[in-house]
Amino acid sequence: MAVPLAPIAFTALRFGAVAAAAWYINRRARPAPKHVWRERALDDLPEGVDVTMDRSDSESNAHAGARLSRTVRLGQGAAFEIDIAGMGRLRVRRAD
Template identity: 45%
Template sequence: MPLPLAPAAAFALRAGTVALAAYAVRRSIRKGRTDQRAEDALDDTDEGIAVHSARDRDQKNAAARFRRVFRWGDRGLEIDAAAIGRIRLRRV
């Protein structure tokens, strides 16, 4: 009995395309570094969301922090998520 190659070839083509795209994305991601100044700024961020604009600059700044502890019996999980963002719009 002959083996139908068309479905296997279509699957191999799709899987190869996905693998190639994943490899390309992986190669384009730079290796990061930990900046202690940024870590300290995130640790100093107040809980909640804050937005403000500086009078001497044409930019909007935003900061957000979420800290919660979830407990299940005698074990728990602490979630501490913080973000700082800046949007600067300039006419050139």
């Protein structure tokens, strides 16, 4: 029975393109200093999702923040803490 090579070759080409793009981005990236105030703001977020909305006559605001923190243990070996945090804002104002 013949093996269809076209789907396998296409998948290998896609993975190769993604790997080449990641390698290129990694080579072009320059190390940047940490912004302590940003790190502090993300560290101060509570666990879970928080959404706040505010409306006035001239504008509407929606603020959202989310944080997920988990510890993953690989068998009896090392444990890794995964901390995902993000904040966002949507502001709509009337333009005159």
